[in-house]
Amino acid sequence: GQNIDQPTEMTATEGAIVQINCTYQTSGFNGLFWYQQHAGEAPTFLSYNVLDGLEEKGRFSSFLSRSKGYSYLLLKELQMKDSASYLCAVCSNDYKLSFGAGTTVTVRA
């Protein structure tokens, strides 16, 4: 089975940086996904890491350490529209995704 932990809530100021951590214990690993979900909407894909290191995509970056069972999503130059839930999901050996409960990020002016 999978055990995926991420903080429930985070608050940051517009223009700031926020780092959302995700730790996982898994019986197999085929990559880690981050999704963004605005309230009342569907999740949308942000990033995918399968090798250790940092993947940068504009204002968003994602990091993975397989040996530590750890990932983070870094949101830079925060904008009001970044207020959303951020879901960490681990892909197991059978290629199924297990999701964390999500981190709700609130961006304040």
Add this chain to the structure above:
Amino acid sequence: IAGITQAPTSQILAAGRRMTLRCTQDMRHNAMYWYRQDLGLGLRLIHYSNTAGTTGKGEVPDGYSVSRANTDDFPLTLASAVPSQTSVYFCASSEREHNEQFFGPGTRLTVL
């Protein structure tokens, strides 16, 4: 417009009734999935299909059934709804089972 659609958008259902949630994608994706999302629990996989004609059980399959007669459609059926099945249901698809998943807009189901 390419994408994934779900119907109905929302539904209130009496306990014991049968209900089918519809999901259609036009991206020719091989894999499709059904999740339920409950507050504090995140998305949990109900059933999946890696390709047309095959289906598999996810983390919480009890009380649900699926079929995959063709590539585009993946309906989810609740044979006899119970209040614990009140949730938001998301359908998703991916080109292959290890690729990023694209989610439909969701169906909000309330079982009374």
